[in-house]
Amino acid sequence: MKAPALVALGASVALALAGCSGGTSGTATTPGGSSSAPSQSAAAPVTMTFWHNSTTGDGKKYWEDTVAAFTKEHPNVTINIQAIQNEDMDGKLQTALNSGQDPTIFMARGGGKLADVVAAGQVMDITDKIAPDVKTALGDGIFSAFTVGGKIYGMPTSVLPGGIYYSKDLFKEAGITALPTTFEELNAAVAKLKAKGISPIALGGKDAWPAAHWYYFMALRDCSKDVMDKAAAEKDFSDPCWLKAGEDLKAFADTDPFNKGYLTTSAQQGAGSSAGQIANHKAAMELMGAWEPGVVKDLTPDKKSLADLGWFPFPAVSGGAGDPTAMMGGSDGFACRQGAPAECVDFLNFMANKANQEGYAKAFQTLPANKDAKGVVTDPALQDVLASYDKAAYVSLWLDTMYGQNVGNALNGGVVNMLAGKGTAAEIVAAVKTAAAKG
Amino acid sequence: MILAGPAILMFLAFVILPVFMAAYYGFFKWKGFGVPTNFVGFQNYITIFTDQNFLDALTHNGMIVVMSLIMQGPAAIAFALLLNQNIKGRSLIRVLIFVPYVISEVIVGTGWSLMLQYQGALNDLLTNLGMGWATADWIANPNTAIWTLMVIISWKYLGFAVILMLAGMQGIPDELYEAAAIDGASYWRIQRWITLPLLGPTVRVWAFLSIIGSLQLFDLVYIIWGQYVSSTAGTSTMATYMVREGRLAGNYGYGNAVAVAIFVISLVIALTYQRFVLRRDTEGALTDGPERKAR
Numbered sequence: 001m002k003a004p005a006l007v008a009l010g011a012s013v014a015l016a017l018a019g020c021s022g023g024t025s026g027t028a029t030t031p032g033g034s035s036s037a038p039s040q041s042a043a044a045p046v047t048m049t050f051w052h053n054s055t056t057g058d059g060k061k062y063w064e065d066t067v068a069a070f071t072k073e074h075p076n077v078t079i080n081i082q083a084i085q086n087e088d089m090d091g092k093l094q095t096a097l098n099s100g101q102d103p104t105i106f107m108a109r110g111g112g113k114l115a116d117v118v119a120a121g122q123v124m125d126i127t128d129k130i131a132p133d134v135k136t137a138l139g140d141g142i143f144s145a146f147t148v149g150g151k152i153y154g155m156p157t158s159v160l161p162g163g164i165y166y167s168k169d170l171f172k173e174a175g176i177t178a179l180p181t182t183f184e185e186l187n188a189a190v191a192k193l194k195a196k197g198i199s200p201i202a203l204g205g206k207d208a209w210p211a212a213h214w215y216y217f218m219a220l221r222d223c224s225k226d227v228m229d230k231a232a233a234e235k236d237f238s239d240p241c242w243l244k245a246g247e248d249l250k251a252f253a254d255t256d257p258f259n260k261g262y263l264t265t266s267a268q269q270g271a272g273s274s275a276g277q278i279a280n281h282k283a284a285m286e287l288m289g290a291w292e293p294g295v296v297k298d299l300t301p302d303k304k305s306l307a308d309l310g311w312f313p314f315p316a317v318s319g320g321a322g323d324p325t326a327m328m329g330g331s332d333g334f335a336c337r338q339g340a341p342a343e344c345v346d347f348l349n350f351m352a353n354k355a356n357q358e359g360y361a362k363a364f365q366t367l368p369a370n371k372d373a374k375g376v377v378t379d380p381a382l383q384d385v386l387a388s389y390d391k392a393a394y395v396s397l398w399l400d401t402m403y404g405q406n407v408g409n410a411l412n413g414g415v416v417n418m419l420a421g422k423g424t425a426a427e428i429v430a431a432v433k434t435a436a437a438k439g
Numbered sequence: 440m441i442l443a444g445p446a447i448l449m450f451l452a453f454v455i456l457p458v459f460m461a462a463y464y465g466f467f468k469w470k471g472f473g474v475p476t477n478f479v480g481f482q483n484y485i486t487i488f489t490d491q492n493f494l495d496a497l498t499h500n501g502m503i504v505v506m507s508l509i510m511q512g513p514a515a516i517a518f519a520l521l522l523n524q525n526i527k528g529r530s531l532i533r534v535l536i537f538v539p540y541v542i543s544e545v546i547v548g549t550g551w552s553l554m555l556q557y558q559g560a561l562n563d564l565l566t567n568l569g570m571g572w573a574t575a576d577w578i579a580n581p582n583t584a585i586w587t588l589m590v591i592i593s594w595k596y597l598g599f600a601v602i603l604m605l606a607g608m609q610g611i612p613d614e615l616y617e618a619a620a621i622d623g624a625s626y627w628r629i630q631r632w633i634t635l636p637l638l639g640p641t642v643r644v645w646a647f648l649s650i651i652g653s654l655q656l657f658d659l660v661y662i663i664w665g666q667y668v669s670s671t672a673g674t675s676t677m678a679t680y681m682v683r684e685g686r687l688a689g690n691y692g693y694g695n696a697v698a699v700a701i702f703v704i705s706l707v708i709a710l711t712y713q714r715f716v717l718r719r720d721t722e723g724a725l726t727d728g729p730e731r732k733a734r
Contacts (some may be wrong), residue, residue, distance in 0.1 A: 041651070091686070097472060097473075098473070099498065108674065116470040116472050121473065122473065134632065144634050200594055205668065206664070207666070208667035208668070228661075259577065260558060261557025261558055261578075263576075263578075263579035264552065264556050264557065265556075272553070272558070289703070404689065405690075406688045406689055411685070411689050412667050413492075413667050413671075416668060416671050417670075422671050438486055438688065439470065439688060439689065439690035439692075439693060
C-alpha cells in the first residue's frame with residue numbers, strides 16, 4: 001500500500017516527495033498532501049509527523065498542548081504526534097530515516113550521534129532559520145551541542161548539567177556541615193557517612209554510563225579546556241590527563257564509597273536502583289544530570305518530590321588542569337529532517353519561546369534552554385544547579401555524546417572494567433583507541 | 440510444489456536475504472544512516488578475531504556449551520528415570536520440573552538478578568541463617584559469575600531435557616523390558632543395557648539443541664548483567680558482544696560482520712555435529728543414503 005503511493009508521488013512531484021511522504025503515509029487527513037511545497041501560499045495544507053519520548057504523564061500532555069497551540073496559530077498545519085519509548089527511539093529513527101518514512105520533527109541529543117545523521121544528509125541545516133529573538137533568548141553556547149561543522153542542526157529545549165545530588169537529612173545525620181568542594185572534603189564526608197552506617201554514594205553501574213560519568217567528570221577537572229576540545233575534534237586521548245583521570249577515579253573507588261553491589265545496580269529502575277536509593281534515603285549522594293529530581297520524584301514512596309534533595313558541583317581534583325567551575329551536561333532538543341517544510345522550523349521556534357519553555361520546565365521538572373523561562377524553576381536543587389551553571393567558566397557536553405557512540409561505548413566498558421578490578425586506567429584510554437578500528 | 444511457494448518466498452525474504460544483507464554490510468564501516476559507502480573489505484573480520492573481548496565471549500560460549508551438556512544431560516536422564524516409574528505425585532513433579540522452561544526469559548532473568556544481587560534475597564537468607572561467610576557478589580564477581588549463569592541455565596532448561604528424555608523412554612517397547620526381567624536382569628542392568636542405548640537418538644538430538652542454544656545464548660545474560668557488565672563479569676557471549684559493539688556503539692557495519700561470524704561458527708559446528716554424530720539417526724530422512732531404497 002505504501003510503495004505504490006510513494007511511486008505515484010515520486011512520479012508527479014519528485015521534490016515535494018521529501019517534504020511530505022513521511023507525514024502522509026497512512027494517517028494523512030488532508031487530501032493532496034503533495035501541495036505542501038514551502039514555496040506555495042501559507043494557507044496550503046501541511047502535514048508533519050513529530051516524534052518525542054514522553055510516553056506518559058505531564059510530558060506527554062505538554063507536547064499535546066504545545067502542538068494544539070501551534071496548529072491553532074497555523075490552521076493549515078496538521079501535526080501527527082508519536083510518543084516513542086526513549087530506549088526505542090534511536091533504533092526506530094534509524095529504520096525510519098533509511099526507509100524514507102521518517103518523521104518531520106524528531107528528538108535529537110546532539111554531539112557525535114547527530115553528526116552521524118548529518119553526515120548521511122538526513123537532517124536539515126537550520127542555522128539561518130532560527131528566529132533572532134529565540135537565538136538571543138537561548139544564547140550561543142547552548143547551540144554548540146547541535147552544531148556540526150559550523151552549522152546548527154537542532155533546537156535545544158533543555159539544559160541538563162550534571163553534579164552531585166545529596167540528601168540534606170542524611171548529611172545532617174552524619175554531621176556534615178559544609179558541602180565538599182574538593183576531593184579531600186568529599187573523602188571526609190564519605191568517611192562520616194560510613195561511620196553512621198549510611199551508604200555514601202549510589203552508583204548504577206549495571207547501566208555503565210553512570211559509572212562512566214564519574215570518569216568524565218574526573219577528566220573535566222583533570223584536563224584543560226584545550227585538551228578536551230582537541231579530543232573532541234581529533235579523537236586524540238594521548239594527553240596524560242586522561243590517564244590521571246582514570247587513576248584519580250581508581251584511587252577514589254578504592255576508598256569504597258559506592259553502594260554495595262553497585263556493578264549490578266541499575267540507574268533508574270525501581271527502589272533498588274541508584275536513583276531509588278536516593279529517593280528512599282538508602283544512600284546519601286549520586287552523581288547525575290539535571291533530570292535527577294524528576295526521576296527521584298517518581299521513585300519516592302508517595303511519588304512526590306524529595307523534600308531534602310540538594311545539589312553541589314563536582315569537587316575539585318588536586319593537580320587538575322581543568323577549571324573548577326566548569327560544568328558538564330547535555331541538552332535535549334529537536335531537529336527537522338532534510339527537506340522538511342518551512343513550518344517545521346516554525347514549530348521549532350515556537351517550542352523554544354518563553355511561554356512554551358516555561359511549560360516545558362514545569363512538565364519535565366528540569367532546566368529550560370530559554371534563559372527567559374528560568375523563572376519557573378522552583379526546585380531548590382535545580383536552583384542551585386542554575387546558579388552554578390550561570391557562573392561556569394565553560395560547559396562541556398557529556399563526553400559520550402560529544403565523542404559519539406563508538407568512543408562512548410568504549411569508555412563505558414573501560415570504566416566498568418576498572419571499577420571491577422579487571423582493568424587499569426591505562427586500559428580505558430587503550431579501549432578508546434581500539435574502538436576506532438570498529439567504526 | 441505450488442503450495443510450497445509462499446513458504447519458500449517467506450523463507451527467502453526473511454532468512455536467506457537477511458543473511459546476505461548482513462554479509463554485504465559486514466564489508467563496510469557503516470554508522471547505520473544512509474547507504475554504506477566506506478568499503479573496508481575483510482578489515483572488520485580481522486578486527487573481530489583480534490579483539491580480546493570477542494575471544495573471551497567465544498570462550499564463554501564454549502564453556503557454556505560443554506558445561507550445559509555435562510550438567511544437564513546426566514541430571515535429565517536421572518530425573519526421567521525417576522519420573523518414568525509409578526511414583527506418587529508423578530504428574531505434579533513433571534509439571535513443576537517443566538515450569539521454568541515455560542516462563543519467559545525476561546521474567547527469569549529479572550527474578551534471578553533481584554535474588555542474587557549483593558543486597559538481594561539469597562545473601563539476606565544466608566546471613567539470617569548465620570552463614571554470613573557464604574555471602575558473595577554472585578553476579579558481579581568475575582570468579583563466580585559464570586557458575587551463577589550455569590546454575591540459572593540448568594534450572595531453566597533442565598525441564599525441557601527431562602521431557603525429551605521421558606518421551607524417548609516411553610518410545611522404548613515394553614517387550615524388551617519384560618524379556619530382560621524374565622531373564623532375571625536387575626533394574627540397573629536393564630537401564631544400562633536397554634534404556635540408555637535405545638535413548639541414544641533422543642540424547643543426540645537433545646545435545647544438538649542444547650549446543651545450538653548455548654551458542655546463541657543472549658537474553659538471560661543481557662537481562663541479568665545488562666549492556667556492559669557481562670564482559671566484565673566474564674559471562675559475555677558472542678550475541679551480547681554483537682549488540683554491544685554493533686548497536687550500542689553505533690557501528691552497524693561491524694555488528695553485521697559479527698553476526699556473520701556467529702552464523703558461520705554456528706553453522707560449522709552444526710554441520711560437523713550432523714555429519715559425525717547425528718548421521719545414523721537422520722540417515723534416510725535428511726540424506727539420500729542408499730539405505731533409503733532398501734527400506
